Amino acid sequence: MRTRYPLAVGVLLTSLMLASCGADAAQPQSPPTSPAAEPAAPPPTTVADDPQKEPTPQPDAELTCDTIVSDGIVEALTSQGWTSVQEEFHIGETIVDDGLMCMWADFTTASDHGQMYAWGAIDDAKADAAMAGLTRDGWLRSTQDAHTYFTEDPAYAIATDADGFGMTYEFGDGWVKFADTKQGLLLIDVKR
Structure with missing residues (x-):
């Protein structure tokens, strides 16, 4: 069984990795583009526009760290004294506007455990x-x-x-999930 590094190291490394996705000048991956040069995203497709396509799922409740995972998971985490910190959901340089990233841990003490979960509605252009x-x-x-x-x-x-x-990351029809392990994706249970 592998041990986890301290939570602070994991968060720092994740932040550095995400921050460097498009900014590494020493290894140019693709020519930089300015926001003005990007093509405009097409308007979202509705069921009336395309009867074969399901509408983008919308959660029944406001997205919070307590609503993107099941009640049982929230109870299990809080019973350990864990709380959550909510952040904007980024996939590299792409921001998931209708999304939420949550970090669960015991923030009152140095700990080597924590869990990350994220969910967001995403259109085809942003997903691509x-x-x-x-x-x-x-x-x-x-x-x-x-x-x-x-x-x-x-x-x-x-x-x-x-x-x-x-x-x-798991991409479905109109949504995306993220967890710190693939098995962790199973714990994300947004009501839709």
């Missing part, structure tokens, strides 16, 4: 941009049950699950 960035940055892509997964290279993972997967 996020997936292109993950591919460019060396994340490993796989597909299962019509969902697309991007997992960090296990050689660089801070922590992995029983199957050897570290931080993982």
Whole structure:
């Protein structure tokens, strides 16, 4: 069984990795673009526009760290004395406007444990941009049950699950999830 590094190291490394996704001048991956040069995203497709496509799922309740995982998970985490910190959901340089990233841990003391969960509604254009960035940055892509997964290279993972997967994004139809392990994605249960 692998041990986790201290939570602060994990958060710092994750922040540095996400911050450096598009800013590393020593290894240019693609020509930089300015926000003005990016093509405008098409308007969201509604069911009336395309009867074959389901509408983007919207949660029943406001997105909070208590609503993106099941009540049982919230109870299990809080019973350990853990609390959550809520942040904007980023996938590299792509911001998931209708999303939320949550870090759960015991922030009152130095700890080597913590969990990250994120969920957000995302349109096709932003999903394509996020997936292109993950591919460019060396994340490993796989597909299962019509969902697309991007997992960090296990050689660089801070922590992995029983199957050897570290931080993982899951893209579905109109939504994206993130957890610090692939198995952790199963705990995200947004009511929609």
